[in-house]
Structure formats: C-alpha cells, structure tokens
Amino acid sequence: MSFEDTVGSVSDVGPPPMDESWWSAVMKEDSEGPPSKKERYFGERNDNQGKPEDWIWARELYEKDDTVNLRVIGYNRGGLLVEAQNLRGFVPVSHLVSVEPNSTDEEKAHKLGEFVGSDLCLKVIEYDQERGRLVFSERAAQAEPGRRMELLDSLVPGEKIRGIVTNITRFGVFVDLGGVEGLIHVSELSWGRVRHPEDVISCGQETDVYVLSVEKDQGRIALSLKELMPDPWADLEDRYQVGDTVEGAVTNVVKFGAFVGIEDGLEGLIHVSEFGEDSILHPRNVVREGEKVRVRVIHIDAAGRRLGLSLRQLSQSDVEVPDSTYPSEQPEALSSL
Numbered sequence: 092m093s094f095e096d097t098v099g100s101v102s103d104v105g106p107p108p109m110d111e112s113w114w115s116a117v118m119k120e121d122s123e124g125p126p127s128k129k130e131r132y133f134g135e136r137n138d139n140q141g142k143p144e145d146w147i148w149a150r151e152l153y154e155k156d157d158t159v160n161l162r163v164i165g166y167n168r169g170g171l172l173v174e175a176q177n178l179r180g181f182v183p184v185s186h187l188v189s190v191e192p193n194s195t196d197e198e199k200a201h202k203l204g205e206f207v208g209s210d211l212c213l214k215v216i217e218y219d220q221e222r223g224r225l226v227f228s229e230r231a232a233q234a235e236p237g238r239r240m241e242l243l244d245s246l247v248p249g250e251k252i253r254g255i256v257t258n259i260t261r262f263g264v265f266v267d268l269g270g271v272e273g274l275i276h277v278s279e280l281s282w283g284r285v286r287h288p289e290d291v292i293s294c295g296q297e298t299d300v301y302v303l304s305v306e307k308d309q310g311r312i313a314l315s316l317k318e319l320m321p322d323p324w325a326d327l328e329d330r331y332q333v334g335d336t337v338e339g340a341v342t343n344v345v346k347f348g349a350f351v352g353i354e355d356g357l358e359g360l361i362h363v364s365e366f367g368e369d370s371i372l373h374p375r376n377v378v379r380e381g382e383k384v385r386v387r388v389i390h391i392d393a394a395g396r397r398l399g400l401s402l403r404q405l406s407q408s409d410v411e412v413p414d415s416t417y418p419s420e421q422p423e424a425l426s427s428l
Contacts, residue, residue, distance in 0.1 A: 141178040146220040148176055153215040153310075156239040158232045160210045166203040168196065173211065178225050182213065185258035185265060186228035192258055192294040214239070216272075216310060230257060234270030242271045243307045251319065256296045259288050266300055266314055273312030275300065282317050282324075282356025284342050291316070323357040327393040335388045336405065341378050349374045351386060351400055359398035361386060367403050377402070 152159055161180065165172035171182040184190055190202050217226035231239065246252070246268075254266035254273070264275040280291045292298065301318035305311075331337070339351040339359070348362045366377050378384060390399025 140220075140223055141176065145176040145178045146218070149178065149215055149218045149225055153218055155236065156214065157236045158212050158214055160212055161227065162210055163206045163208065166207060168200065168203075171203060171206055171211075173213070173227060175225060175227075180213075180215075180225040180227045182211065182227045182229060186216070186230045188229050188233065228272075230267065231270065231272070238270035239310065242268060243305060243310065243312075246302055246305045246312060248302050248304050250302050251299050252302060253297065253299050254314075256292055256294050256298065259292070259294055261287060264288050264292055266298070268300075268312070271310065271312065273300065273302075273314040275314045275316055279303070279313075279315035279317055282320060282322060283352065284350075284358065317356075320356070323354060324393050324396050327357070327398070328391055331388055331391060331398075333388055333391060336385060337388060337400075338383065338385050341380050341382045341384060344375050344378060344380055346373060349378050351384060353398070357398070359386070359388070359400040361400045361402055365389070365399075365401035365403050 151157075159175075161173040161175055163171050163182075164174050164179075168184075169181075170184045171187070173180045173182060184199060184203065185192065187206075190199060194202070211227075211229055212232045213227035213229055214231040215225070216228045216231055217224060219225075252268055254268040256264055257267045257272060258265040262277050264277075264280065265272045266275060275288075277285055277288055280288055285291055298316070299319060300314040300316060303313040303315050303318070305313075337353055339353040341349050342352045342358060343350040346363075348360050348365075350358045350360055352358050361374075361378075363374055366374065384402070385405065386400040386402055387404045388398070389401045389404060390397065392398075
C-alpha cells in the first residue's frame, strides 16, 4: 500500500453527520455504559406519540420561541423528564442553569432528584413528532421570547461571533451565543489532533467562534474554532522541502505507521515501510506515543494535506542511540502493548 493510499484512507474518515452528532449531544448518548431500563424509559420514549394537538402546541412554542412552565416528573443521568400536555419532554442536564457542568455524577444525581415535583420555565429546542422526541431547555428560556429566531436570522456563515461555553462532551463543545446554542464538533476545535475537547477549552470560558453553517428550521448552528487560526498546511511547501530533517513528537501509533506532530496542527506519517531495513511486527516495537523523534521529509502534498516522513532515510549523523529502557528491549512491556 502506498503512502498516498494509506493517508487517504485515514483522512477520508470524517466526523459523523451534523444531525446525528447534534442529537447525540443533546440527548447525552455519550454517557458511559449501557442505559438502564429507567433511562431507556425516560430518555428514548418511542411511545411518546401524544395527540396531534399536542404536537401543534409544541411546534407553536418552538416557532414563537416562547416559554412555558412544566412540571418535572422524573430524571436520569442525562437530564429531567417533564410533563408537556399529553407528551413527555426531556431537559438535558447541560440545559439546566443551576447544575454545574463540572459536578460529579453523584452531585448531578442529587441535584436532578431535587427537581422532581417542581415547575421549570422552559423553551422547546427540538421536536420530532415522528420519533416522539421533544426537548426543552431552561438555559434557552433565560433569553426573551423571539431572541432565538432573531439570532438565527442574523447569523451568517463565515462571520465571527462571541459566546460562552456551556457544556463539553467527548465529541464537541456547546456555546451559548446569547439565546441559542451552537456546536463546535471536536474536528473543528483545532487543526491538530484533539484527544478530548477539555484539553482545548473550558466550561464558562468566553470565546470567539466562526459560524460554519446555520439550519434555521432545525435551530442548529455549526461552529468552529480552528477556522479562526492560521492553517499550518496553507504555506507548507514554503516552509519545508523534501530532504529536510525535522524534529517532532509521536502523536499516534497505528498498524500501518506512526503520526508525528511537527508543529501545532501539522502531522506527518511515517509509513511502516519507512521505519528501517528490517521488517517489524508493529510500529509500537519501534516508537511510542509522546516520544521525540528526528525524521526526514520524503513527501509533501499541501493541497492533499499529506506529509510523508521517514526514519529509514536519515543520514548516519542524524541517527541517535536508543534509550536502554526502550520498550522493544523489555518483553514485559511489549506484552502490554
């Protein structure tokens, strides 16, 4: 397999469709472990059909961006269940004003339990009669009626706007733009590799964001942080040439090679064929994540966002003697890889 084929197969794997990732984020489907019967009952409710007039009521609330007071009748680790006419609505924990995002699971469970039997002032942020989904937000209800539609009408893809981070999940970050929330998918947080959004941004942080797209009918706004940063690939061929020796840190090791971070947001691939003359069982036998390495640039394709690197094509003076504690010299360490 060629370098181009290998990198192409990796770079072509993009983020999930916005609609699916958005719904997963709202419904907190990223909770660890399988849902319990209670959570399935409160969180999914496939039988939440109600009557036609109930969905007309929900749609009018959404379109008018109006508030409504609803009684809390239950909860799970993802949020609250509310009684909405003959329907059951869901309020994700991230949309509750008084629940701190950094609270422990025990603290959140205690706080959610205290809501049962009380009334909350809410706004509809998502409704889907076909799937029986009706989602409310206490946070959105803090803005005056009509503010959501004003924002959706005024937002233009390509512009910069300021907001406050309200929730962080494993696949993205929610940002309150002043009455409506947008989502920064994890792939839009940085030009470089992001292991978890918490490594890049914090809850409560005020930040500028770039508007990628606006779906007014669904009330969905896709945002980006990386679009406000210089693209390290833009002038790559002016800064590096084939044959250059560079230093970097190994960011990821896979069966076909290892990725090396040369600078912030810029990674190259050492294909398995470029590790050395002798065949190897796995790249992890040669390098490990976090290790500093010196490599030779052997391929540059800025347009395709591909950078080929080599350990094999270093001159003798570039090669450093490996540390005696290297995992390849420790069978017990290899067995755990």
